[in-house]
Amino acid sequence: MHFGNPLLLADIVRAALAEDLGRTGDITSAACIPADRRARAQLVARRDGRLAGLEAAEAAFRLMDGGIRFTAHRQDGEALRAGDALATVEGPARTILAAERVALNFVGRLSGIATLTAAYVAEVAHTRACICDTRKTTPGLRALEKYAVACGGGLNHRFGLDDAILIKDNHIAVAGGVRPALRAAKAAAGHLVKIEIEVDTLEQLAEVIEEGADVVMLDNMPPAMLAEAVAMVGGRMRTEASGGVDLSTVRAIAETGVDAISVGALTHSAPVLDIGLDIAVGGAP
The missing domain is CATH 3.90.1170.20 (Quinolinate phosphoribosyl transferase, N-terminal domain)
Incomplete structure (x- = not known):
């Protein structure tokens, strides 16, 4: 490469x-x-x-x-x-x-x-899940560190705040909930900008399914809950698991059927x- x-x-x-x-x-x-x-x-x-x-x-x-x-x-x-x-x-x-x-x-x-x-990629090779990085990178070295993730067989999440809309829990809190946050994002996004939203409950996920998004981030959900969430989504959008991921847990997370798993440790703890x-x-x- x-x-x-x-x-x-x-x-x-x-x-x-x-x-x-x-x-x-x-x-x-x-x-x-x-x-x-x-x-x-x-x-x-x-x-x-x-x-x-x-x-x-x-x-x-x-x-x-x-x-x-x-x-x-x-x-x-x-x-x-x-x-x-x-x-x-x-x-x-x-x-x-x-x-x-x-x-x-x-x-x-x-x-x-x-x-x-x-090592992470090898752990999930038998599943559909891909391993992604995060923005938890060394200041000034993000491009090189994300390149290194690609050299290891991983995929790059967004490079910065300007290349995709990712609605996190604090955005939801300030915006007044999942629905108003998603509706405002869709009104502002250009036709090439993808929208991802983070949820940590199945109730929030149900709202996302009704409103629609490109990707839903399933945050800090145990494997059983992740599997239920993937079933609820039913292929209508891509699913990403995040939080609580390490080499001892990533296999079980991948086996729930999620499409992607984001791992901050790739760049902040290697x-x-x-x-x-x-x-x-x-x-x-």
Whole structure:
């Protein structure tokens, strides 16, 4: 897989490099390493997982020095085994070391998200349910983190507040109930804008069925209640389960027949996948 917007990727990586380099750059490498010293390094997976963010790692090195040679051996979305070489980097040693941490931060963080997503996807593979992310992302990194979810086999929920109408419990409370909230949303929505509404009771669901929506979010319902809700909907709109989802519960939730399951943990709780940089001077690492 490939990240779709190279300009956005470059902006995000450039900001991360600027943060790390600070006011005067890598003073350790400048002090210890001759300016003309060259090196060759490999990005290596230390654990099994799913790869995401290799292009971000490449951007980190290339933005430091356009002459860096970066050779990818794997592609985002591929399964990894511990010990796999992901890419080879060749160029000035100072440059490689200055970009190392930013490159590893991106590929480790995003591969961790892809790896966790793939575990959720595997748990529900025997059902109709798809695994979706949420907006519970790291500020400034949403596009990359949602891309990592896709690398793991998940689907992206809305990217922001502007690409779909999602009526949550607080909207319902302020609007005066399910019916007035839905009616107001339909009056305001353009013909390409989908409307989803969150409910946490079967009584609210009955109102949604009467009024109509594109998607209904069934929030924090136990599996038996979810199954009843899916039966009530009867295919008239898509159903999404949310709340209380983890790897120990997702299978039972999926087996209720819901179309989608949104999981905030994919992006807010994914552990980093351990990926290292093995470096050598004058030879293969």
